[in-house]
Amino acid sequence: MSEEAGLKLVEGVKYFHISQAVGLKTVKRVIRAVDGVSFSTMPSETVGLVGESGCGKSTVGKILMRLLNPDNGSVWLDDLCLTSLSGEALRKARAKMSMVFQDSTAALNPRQRVADIVVESLVAQRRIKTVADRRAEAVRLMQTVGLPADMIYRYPHELSGGQRQRVCIARAVSGEPSYIVLDEPTSALDVSVRGQIISLLRDLQNERGFGYLLISHDISLVKHICKSVMVMYAGRVVESGDVVDVLSNPRHPYTQILLKSVLTTQSTGIQLAQSVKGELGNALEEMAGCRFRFRCPYAREICSSTTPELAVHSGGNQNVACHFSDSLS
Ligand SMILES: Nc1ncnc2c1ncn2[C@@H]1O[C@H](COP(=O)(O)OP(=O)(O)O)[C@@H](O)[C@H]1O
Ligand SMILES: [Mg+2]
Numbered sequence: 001m002s003e004e005a006g007l008k009l010v011e012g013v014k015y016f017h018i019s020q021a022v023g024l025k026t027v028k029r030v031i032r033a034v035d036g037v038s039f040s041t042m043p044s045e046t047v048g049l050v051g052e053s054g055c056g057k058s059t060v061g062k063i064l065m066r067l068l069n070p071d072n073g074s075v076w077l078d079d080l081c082l083t084s085l086s087g088e089a090l091r092k093a094r095a096k097m098s099m100v101f102q103d104s105t106a107a108l109n110p111r112q113r114v115a116d117i118v119v120e121s122l123v124a125q126r127r128i129k130t131v132a133d134r135r136a137e138a139v140r141l142m143q144t145v146g147l148p149a150d151m152i153y154r155y156p157h158e159l160s161g162g163q164r165q166r167v168c169i170a171r172a173v174s175g176e177p178s179y180i181v182l183d184e185p186t187s188a189l190d191v192s193v194r195g196q197i198i199s200l201l202r203d204l205q206n207e208r209g210f211g212y213l214l215i216s217h218d219i220s221l222v223k224h225i226c227k228s229v230m231v232m233y234a235g236r237v238v239e240s241g242d243v244v245d246v247l248s249n250p251r252h253p254y255t256q257i258l259l260k261s262v263l264t265t266q267s268t269g270i271q272l273a274q275s276v277k278g279e280l281g282n283a284l285e286e287m288a289g290c291r292f293r294f295r296c297p298y299a300r301e302i303c304s305s306t307t308p309e310l311a312v313h314s315g316g317n318q319n320v321a322c323h324f325s326d327s328l329s
Helices: 058-062 087-094 114-124 132-144 147-152 161-173 190-206 220-225 243-248 253-264
Strands: 005-021 025-041 045-052 072-077 096-099 179-185 210-215 228-233 236-242
Touching: 005 058, 025 045, 025 058, 025 072, 025 210, 025 228, 025 236, 045 058, 045 220, 058 072, 058 096, 058 179, 058 210, 087 236, 096 161, 114 132, 114 147, 114 179, 132 147, 132 161, 161 190, 190 220, 210 220, 220 243, 228 243, 236 243, 236 253
Parallel strands: 045 210, 045 228, 096 179, 179 210
Antiparallel strands: 005 025, 005 072, 228 236
8 A cells, every 4th residue: 555665654543442430330431542543754754743631642652663553544664564464574563663752760671770771672683692792782872872881780760860761762773763753752851851852862863864753742842843743632633734834824723722822831741721621531532523622612513513534724735624724714
C-alpha cells in the first residue's frame, strides 16, 4: 500500500474495555482512546501531536512503537507493514524505532547502572558481545548526549532529572533508529534544563536525520521545532497541517480554545479554561457525532448525529474536522 519512506499510522483504532464499579453494580465502559487516526512522519522531520491530557496521544505513540496492538488500522515503516509482522521480523523492524517517555524515573530500571541501561537493546540484539565493547559503546553514547564518561557507573537515582532524560535519549538512539517517538520529553523537567534537552534532540536530528513524533502540551515548543502538527480531541484528530497554518490561523473551535488556554498550561498537561464546560472523559465513549460538541460554542443538531471528517478547509491549507469550520472566522 505504501511505497514512500516514512513512519505511518493508517486509520489507527484502539479501544480500551474497562469495568467500573458504580454502587453495587459493575458497569462496562469502552474508552475510544484512538479512533481513526492517520499521520506520517518523514526522516529529518518533526511532527507535533498536541491535545489535552487523556485525549489519546500516548496511545498513538504506543501503537506506532507496537507496544500496543491496534484494534484496527496499520502501522508502516517505509514499505513494511508492521502490524502484519511478528517474531524475529517484528523485532528487527522495531529496532528502527524508539521512544522517549515523559517520566525518566519510571522509564529507567533503578537497579541497573547507566552503563547497562544505555546498551541494553544492543546487547539484546547481540550487536555487542564482549564486556569491553559494552563499556566502549556506553562511553560513546554518553558523549553523544553530553554526559561525562564516568557517569556510566551511576544508578538512575544518582542523577538529576535532566541527566536521567539524557540517559533515556542515549538508550533511544543506541540502535541508530530512523524514527523516535518523543512523549512529552521535557514536561517533567525544570524549565532551566528543558531548553538544553530540546537542543540536544535537535542536534541529534540534524546529525542523524531522525524523524520525530513530538507529543507535547507545550504549544510554543511545537511552534518552534515542528514542521506540521496534529491536534487531537477525544481520540480523533480535529485539525492538522503545517504548523504555521494551524497555530497562527486555527480553524477548529477546539484548536482555537486550546491556543487561548496556553496561559493556563500546567506541567501536568493542558487544562482548558474554566469557561469551557464538559469533560473529555465522556466524549471518549461517544460513537457518533463530533466528540467536541459537548463543549463547543457552535454545536448544532448535525454535530450529534454525524461525525465530521477531516477535510481541507476552504480558507486555508490545513485539514479540519468540523461541520461549520468554513463559516467560522
Ligand atoms: N491500558 C489502558 N487501559 C485502559 N484505559 C487506558 C489505557 N491506556 C490509556 N487508557 C485511557 O485512554 C485514554 C487516552 O490515554 P492516553 O493515550 O494516555 O492519553 P494522553 O497521552 O493524551 O494523556 C485515557 O482516557 C486513558 O485513561
Ligand atoms: Mg500521555
